[in-house]
Amino acid sequence: MEFSSKLLENAVNAMSQLPGVGKRTALRLVLHLLRQPQEQTLQLSKALSTMRSDIQFCKSCNNISDLNICEICSNPNRDESIICVVEDVRDVMAIENTSSFKGLYHVLGGKISPMDGIGPSELCIDPLVEKVKQGHVKELIFALSSTMEGDTTNFYIYKQIQDYNIFTSTIARGISVGDEIEYADEITLGRSIVNRIPFEISLKA
Amino acid sequence: MEFSSKLLENAVNAMSQLPGVGKRTALRLVLHLLRQPQEQTLQLSKALSTMRSDIQFCKSCNNISDLNICEICSNPNRDESIICVVEDVRDVMAIENTSSFKGLYHVLGGKISPMDGIGPSELCIDPLVEKVKQGHVKELIFALSSTMEGDTTNFYIYKQIQDYNIFTSTIARGISVGDEIEYADEITLGRSIVNRIPFEISLKA
Known part of the structure; x- marks a missing residue:
């Protein structure tokens, strides 16, 4: 791909580093940003950089958190x-x-x-x-x-x-709720028979 | 979606403004950035914001360009x-x-x-x-x-x-190179007959 602008090329290259985003998709996204008000791009840019530099992981459970100890752990x-x-x-x-x-x-x-x-x-x-x-x-x-x-x-x-x-x-591994037995894969179906549960217990769930 | 971190939520929301990117995809992309070195995110963030604020359009042809007059127009x-x-x-x-x-x-x-x-x-x-x-x-x-x-x-x-x-x-509008006539749509095929070109000319292309 030959770009008419180095700035455009840099933006497309950086964008296409994301998983599942190729050069063409990256170009489409970047051109979309160019058509939107400048604030949208600056907001996205700022949200990403602040997130990456300031984000913390809960000292207790390692979940993403804005606090030292996350809300779940401190509840x-x-x-x-x-x-x-x-x-x-x-x-x-x-x-x-x-x-x-x-x-x-x-x-x-x-x-x-x-x-x-x-x-x-x-x-x-x-x-x-x-x-x-x-x-x-x-x-x-x-x-x-x-x-x-x-x-x-x-x-x-x-x-x-x-x-x-x-x-x-x-x-528990087994047949998903709403699934038809006919279409379940063999391993799942086999395990769901081996690991069957008392019917009374299934009524409570 | 309930987020454990405001920073994460902001980044996901900003990302999901992009066309074709839903909340789930945005979360996947943002978590990918979190697993990569910090430089990658800062580079992406910088490339986007510089692109949006500094990009120019060629005064002559309106194409995206880093110069007042783009390379094609000045060639x-x-x-x-x-x-x-x-x-x-x-x-x-x-x-x-x-x-x-x-x-x-x-x-x-x-x-x-x-x-x-x-x-x-x-x-x-x-x-x-x-x-x-x-x-x-x-x-x-x-x-x-x-x-x-x-x-x-x-x-x-x-x-x-x-x-x-x-x-x-x-x-010219017509059958794409490599296409089979059988699968061409009616309008394209009809037009390609009406707008037929001398065979000698087609040999030169």
Whole structure:
């Protein structure tokens, strides 16, 4: 691509570094900004740079926060003895949306993925193990993606904490609500039969 | 969406103002930036704001440029007597890529589209008419999108300049190179028959 302006080229190049944004899309976005009032671009530019330089991570759960300790961790109404282990802030938001969990979270910041060069040391695992060691935690819920990487991460953490005598669980895997059995994949369907639950319990959910 | 951080929320909101970027995509992009080195975000932020505040439009053709007069307009090897009328900088880039046009461009900045509130006065049409009036232009090539809005814009400009006795043309419409006749739409196919060209001429292209 030959640009008539260096400024335009720089903006397009920077924009196209974002995942899923190619040169053409980047050009479309940048030209859109040029047609909008200047304030919109300056606002976007400022929001991004302030976010990147000033953002903090909760000292307790590693979630993104504007405070030293996030609102969830500092909420006295939440149960400190149950910790839900998740990959990132999106999972916290998704679970919070369900209003069905009243414990605390621990955000790992990803999952173990040797293919992407992410080992245990890149993740926030040690502080979690430390929390378990202190003895206040009764249950750890693994709520990671149901993938090879997610399972590996679950297992790695499990190995670290298995001597501390706490209850560990993973979120239920099975047929999604609204799904037809006919179209469910074999592994999910097979597991959902092996891990069947008493009908009376399913009535309460 | 409930955010755990105001900074994150602001960045996501600003990002989701971009066309085709919803809240979820914006969050994904912003979290990606958070995982990358801080410089990347600052560079993006700076590239966007500098671009928006410092960018110039060529005084002659209205194309985006870092100079008062863009490189194409100031190139002595280009034919000043032929002007190709286009919508925006992307069209200039696309035509320049073909290396088959050696005249100058005139960038309208859009097309007449009453549905979007864009009338002739929102576009850079008057300076084009002014150029034609001065008498140096021999041919005007309309290279606008083959849509109702493009055709309206062509016709509007044509009406403004028809008394100045210059040759006006539009780029050829017909079957794309590589297309199968069977799958061409009726209107395109019909027009391509009506506007057929001598076979000897097609051999030269």
